[in-house]
Amino acid sequence: MALSLLARDVSDLCLGKPALRSLSVCGTIAGALSGLKRFGEPFLSVWNCDHRYRSSVRSNVNGDVDECRCIGKVSLVDVICFLSKEENLKNPSTALQEPVSVLIPKVHGLLRHLEPHASLLEAIDLILAGAQILVIPIHNPFSRKKQTHKPPSISTVHNNREYCCLTHEDIVRYLLNFIGLFSPISSYTIESLAIIDAESVLAVYCHDPASSVLPLISESLVKQTSVAILDLGRKLIGEISPMMLNSCDESVAAAIATLTAGDFMAYIDCGGPPEDLVRLVKKRLQDGNFEAAIELVDYKSGISLPSTYSCSSSDEEFGNARSNSAKFSGNSMRVVRSPADPIVCYPWSSLVAVMIQALSHRVSYVWVVKEDGTLVGVVTFAGIIQVFRDRLKSMS
Numbered sequence: 001m002a003l004s005l006l007a008r009d010v011s012d013l014c015l016g017k018p019a020l021r022s023l024s025v026c027g028t029i030a031g032a033l034s035g036l037k038r039f040g041e042p043f044l045s046v047w048n049c050d051h052r053y054r055s056s057v058r059s060n061v062n063g064d065v066d067e068c069r070c071i072g073k074v075s076l077v078d079v080i081c082f083l084s085k086e087e088n089l090k091n092p093s094t095a096l097q098e099p100v101s102v103l104i105p106k107v108h109g110l111l112r113h114l115e116p117h118a119s120l121l122e123a124i125d126l127i128l129a130g131a132q133i134l135v136i137p138i139h140n141p142f143s144r145k146k147q148t149h150k151p152p153s154i155s156t157v158h159n160n161r162e163y164c165c166l167t168h169e170d171i172v173r174y175l176l177n178f179i180g181l182f183s184p185i186s187s188y189t190i191e192s193l194a195i196i197d198a199e200s201v202l203a204v205y206c207h208d209p210a211s212s213v214l215p216l217i218s219e220s221l222v223k224q225t226s227v228a229i230l231d232l233g234r235k236l237i238g239e240i241s242p243m244m245l246n247s248c249d250e251s252v253a254a255a256i257a258t259l260t261a262g263d264f265m266a267y268i269d270c271g272g273p274p275e276d277l278v279r280l281v282k283k284r285l286q287d288g289n290f291e292a293a294i295e296l297v298d299y300k301s302g303i304s305l306p307s308t309y310s311c312s313s314s315d316e317e318f319g320n321a322r323s324n325s326a327k328f329s330g331n332s333m334r335v336v337r338s339p340a341d342p343i344v345c346y347p348w349s350s351l352v353a354v355m356i357q358a359l360s361h362r363v364s365y366v367w368v369v370k371e372d373g374t375l376v377g378v379v380t381f382a383g384i385i386q387v388f389r390d391r392l393k394s395m396s
Contacts, residue, residue, distance in 0.1 A: 005178055010123045010166060011116035013174055014138050017164035019156040020045045023100060025071060029082065030096040032074050032103070033250065035154045042246060043075040045135070045165070046100060047158055068158035070135045072104035072111055077221070077245040079103070081214050083253035089293045092253075107222055111135060114166075120174075124389055127168060127382065132224060134166040168224060168364050168381035175388055176355055182391055190354055190379050191347035193387055196368050198377035203228040206237060206262035213240050213261055224364040225378055228342065229261050235373040238265045239342040243363065251296045258284035344369045347376060351387065354379055 022045045023032055035044050049068040082088060082103060088095035112131045114123060116138070123134055138161070156162050179186045190196055202216040206229050216227045217240065226241035240261065245252070248268055255267045258281045267273040267281075278297060285294050344367045345354050358366050358381065368376040 005120070005181060008120050009116060010114060010118050010120055010134070010136055011138075013120070013123075013166055013170055014116065014136055014164050017138065017166075019138065019162035020070070020135070020165055022047045022070070022155050022158065023074070024049065024155075025099070025101050027100045028096065029079060029098050029100055029103065032100045033076075033079050033096065036074075036076055036079075039154070043073040044154070045070050045163075046072045046074060046104060047155075049158065070111060070113065070158075070163065073133065074100055074103045075242070075246050076248065076250070077217065077242045079250055080245050080248065080253050080256070081217055083250055083296070084211065084214055084256040086257070089253065089257050089290050091292055092296060093292070105218070105222060110222065120171075121392075123166060124171060124385055127171060128386055128389060132167070132222070135163050136166060137161045138164045168385065169359065169362070172355060172381050172384055173359055175385075176352075176359065179352055179355075182388060185387060185391055186352040187350050189348050189350060190345070190368065193351060195351075195379055195383035195387060196347060196377040197380065197383060200225070201228060201375065201378055202226070203230050203375065204261050205230050205232065206260065206265075208261050210240075210256045210259045210261045210264035213264075214256065217242060217245065224380055224382065226342070226363075226365060228367065228375055229265060230375060234375055236342055236344065236367055236369055236375045237373075238262075239367070240265065241363075244268065254285055254290070254293045254296045255281050257290070257293070258288075342367045345379070346371070351384065355384060 021035065021039055021041055023035060025046050025048045027046075032044055035041075047068050048071050082098075083092055083095060107130075109130045110132045112126050112134055114126065114134045114136050116136055118136075126134060137159075175182075185193070200223060202220050202223070202225060204212055204216065204227060213227050220226050221242050226239045226243075228236055229238040229240065231237050245268075252264075252268060255264055255273070255277070259267060259277065263277060263280075267277050281297055282294055285291070285297070343357060343361050343363055345357060347368060347370075349357075349368075354366050358364065358379075364381045366379050368379060370376060
């Protein structure tokens with residue numbers, strides 16, 4: 001039964017998925033930023049379209065060849081990290097005119113195209129090989145539009161088709177619906193399954209410069225994790241995640257360049273940045289001759305939290321820790337959650353509990369801590385998917 005499940009077409013997972021909004025690779029970072037704000041999308045896909053005149057069998061009736069390929073994605077976090085670099089902070093307006101292609105990681109295989117008739121097993125194998133996103137054509141007869149030679153700056157149609165994407169979260173959520181087929185591994189602890197990754201943990205101390213987080217944020221985007229913030233005793237007191245930065249305005253680039261990691265977490269906390277930190281950021285920008293970046297600092301509109309980070313949200317029973325060691329007691333409690341609060345579990349947490357915890361908070365990883373809050377490692381969706389893949393091998 002489990003084997004037949006993985007033989008299903010990936011199109012089954014595409015039902016109800018929205019069409020990707022896309023940006024031409026010829027566009028600018030400013031255009032990407034405008035599109036992200038206008039449509040409120042977590043990211044825009046970037047496409048390279050080759051429209052050439054050819055007299056070959058591959059040409060359409062007009063002799064035009066549509067060779068559109070999605071080559072990557074860009075989000076607000078990419079823009080923020082780019083603007084936070086010293087050379088760009090000195091002249092943000094010029095930096096925003098750079099081509100959007102400079103934001104795409106030069107890592108092969110992060111994004112893969114897949115046909116709708118491909119099996120779920122094929123999708124899983126691509127993800128385990130390093131793919132973050134699978135781009136899949138979707139059938140929508142009401143949106144089939146003629147592709148023009150000069151597509152609009154933000155489009156949803158390529159090769160006369162619309163596309164959607166599947167992520168690690170989509171795969172894990174789908175597998176959770178059939179968790180009974182994989183018994184008894186769902187009740188096994190993450191420690192016994194050996195999916196606690198201690199080697200790939202990205203972390204800084206709270207007194208380290210927030211700018212030291214930038215290369216780690218770029219790495220966390222590839223690994224689908226986050227950057228842990230530790231105290232001197234290596235206790236987990238917070239995080240700076242791509243999701244958190246993606247909920248911010250580009251103005252926080254100035255704060256990253258001037259504050260410590262701990263102060264930066266306070267800067268992006270619920271309710272907007274404290275006035276004393278805003279003044280500190282402006283002073284340090286002036287002292288560092290970053291006058292052009294001062295206009296990025298906008299106290300009133302610098303933060304726009306999504307529902308996931310709502311200040312009225314409550315913790316799940318599996319153990320969501322706040323930036324306070326007392327919260328690592330393991331007891332169920334309802335507390336106000338901050339954007340910098342990490343989602344945590346314990347080595348003895350069960351696989352299904354961690355899956356539900358991650359899915360309920362819309363994150364692709366869960367930090368693993370000891371009872372006193374000391375960081376042990378991280379569990380990712382990729383590690384969870386590997387467990388199911390290994391289980392299928394043993395069943396075949």
